[in-house]
Each structure stands twice: as C-alpha cells, then as structure tokens.
Amino acid sequence: MNQPIQHPVIDDRMARLRQRDCPTSQFRAYVQEISQMMVPAVTADLFTLPTQVETPLEITTGRKLEREIVLVPILRAGLGMLEGFLRLLPESAVAHIGMARNEDTLSPESYYFNAPTSLTDADVMVLDPMLATGGSASAAIDELKKHGAKHLRFACIVAAPEGLERLNSDHPDVPVYYPALDSRLNEHGYILPGLGDAGDRIFGTVQE
Template sequence: MTQHLTIVDHPLVQHKLTLMREKETSTAVFRQLLREISQLLAYEVTRELPMTPREIETPLQKMDAPVLAGRKLALISILRAGNGLLDGMLELIPSARVGFVGLYRDEETLQPVKYYFKVPENLAERLVIVVDPMLATGNSSAAAVQMLKDAGATNIRFLCLLAAPEGVARMKEAHPDVPVVTASLDERLNEKGYILPGLGDAGDRMFGTR
C-alpha cells in the first residue's frame, strides 16, 4: 500500500455502515453488522499480501497454486472496541496471530493512557494490522502504533470503521509509513473528541454499555 488513506467505498460496506450509524439500531444488530463489515474491510487491508507457489494435487492433476508467504500476519486490537473488528477478521484469517493494546483516553487531556500490552513474537517478520473502529483524535492510535514499533514491528497498517480528518492528520504526522484503511472519512470532531456525524461510542454500542 502506497497511499496513506484508503476509503473503502464498496456498496455493501457503505450500506452496512449506514445501518450502524442509525441510533435505533440494536446492540445485537450493531454487533452483527460490525462483524460483517470487518470482513469486507479485511479484503482491502490484506489486498497486497505476499504470495508464493506451492505444488498441490487437485482431483485431476498436480499444479503450482498460490498460497500466502512468510509468517502469519498479526492482528492487534486496541481494546475494547477493536475486538468487534477483530472477531470478524479472525473468521476470515483464522491462522492470524493476535495481540492486544489497552489504552484509555483521559477525558480532560484527551491523551492516551496505557493499561495493557500483549503482542505476538517476531513482529518484525509479520504484517501487523491494527484494528480500532474509530480514528478520532488519533492520539491513542498513534500511541499504539508507536508501542508496536518499539516492539519490533516495521510493516504496519491501521484499519478503522470511521476516521475524522484530525485523526488522519495526526496519524500521518506521527506515522507517515502506516497506511490507514477506513469505510468513511467523516466531517470533524466535536468538543469532546467524538467523530461527527459518526455513530456514537462504538464500544458502548457493541457491548450495550453507557
């Protein structure tokens, strides 16, 4: 991936995103839509995975067929809302290694505070895909990516459902080498750092909390 921001405008992605935005959408439906849309986004973020030929035998003959090359990729969820994207992607890529970064946002400073970090080994040899539904201020996302770089990761992509211009700019400033893939670039952030028009708090809507 060469461009910093990719917006996945596939009709199925946009349709499901509209249903997720609606405030009347139930927790169960929201959760199911998130799982479905994550698989569609996963197709885009993994589009350029390296391949290598392997000899196999079909019912009719032998052939050289393409398979994924290198170490299993790593999916890194930014807790807790990232788990909604993670679950759907694991159905598509069940062999992926999984890690978790726990960050919460200080509501006064809007700065990220780390409380958990557990990631797979050999990150330097893996494609690392960081997942979090919302790229809002970009502070938590940039901090999580920096932690992964400090742990050895060199090939990182960031996958989110919604992005704000402020978050995209923050990520580009902090990590110009990390492509961002999203379903929508929304208008702006409000005074509390929430994306507008957005869909509310993704974690609360996914888990039925407030």
C-alpha cells in the first residue's frame, strides 16, 4: 500500500538535499525538516478515542490517540529522520534496529535490536531515508513482527520502484510513505538519481 506525499515545501527541500555540494549541516537539517513535514501524512489515519477535557470555561469532549506510538529508526541513517518525527510526536517511545547491507550480496545483516517490551498495541513507525532494494526494510519489519508489532507503517524520503515492489510483496499490510519516487537502482543497488549515501551525508562520513 503506497502512500506518496506531495507538498511544495518538501519539493523545495528535496531539491536542496539532492545537491552534491550540500554541506553536512544543511543536509542533516533538510532531512529533519522533510521528516517533520511528513508526519501529518504518516499519522493522518491513526485511530483516536473520545476523551473528556476540562477547559477554563466548561467540560467538553476531545480526541486522543488510541495507541502509543513507537518510532523505529533503522540504524544508522534512520536516526536522521528521528528528530523530525519527535518534534511533532514528542511522547513517542523510540526503538532501534541495526541493519547493515552487505555490499556484495545486497542482503541485510542484522546486528542490533532494542524495543519496548510490548509492541502489540502500539502504532509502530519504521524510519529510513532510503528505500532501495527493500531488503533492510523488509527484514526490519520481519523482526518487529516477531516481537509482536501488528500496526506498522514505513516512512522514507526517497524510494526506488524495486524497493516498493519488494516491500509491497513481503509486507502488503504495511503502508509505505514517501515524498520522492526515483527511477531505478544502479548495478550496485543505489537509487538513481537519489542523493548518495544518506547515512554518510547525514553524519559527515563521506569518503572522497
């Protein structure tokens, strides 16, 4: 279930983000800004419950989120999106999954998992800036489901058709949110036109 996100300000930040000469500080800031602007779309269909609210003048009925939110950045690039989501969802719990891609096989390798004790009754949002082959995202969602997660969604900044196809096939119950759908992967599994290695550019570890 694919959920493209369209917004002119996101488009503006995306163009700046893609620039080869975008410095690390600005790249990191644009990732956070785009992520923050994605939150309303990613959360638009969350379930709510009525709740009694006492205003300064009288008692009325409001709405509250039905389930706790757990944000799950896939290490390490997913950390770049976390702050943007936390700015609008500061009450969220944060889990972490470490998934490293083997550059020879393009297959994900898990090396770390840390999450709240119960994910079953939470809205779990998996964050990773790039959805390339879809292997890491699919494996991360597999791991979360093993730990009881049932209400999952995946948010990325740039997606490749191959990654969307993989995630839709492996996890048709998980909606995928993205503002940019690029054309294809190259022979090394990188998204074209893409924006380079998001983790390296977020953390300033780009190798010249």
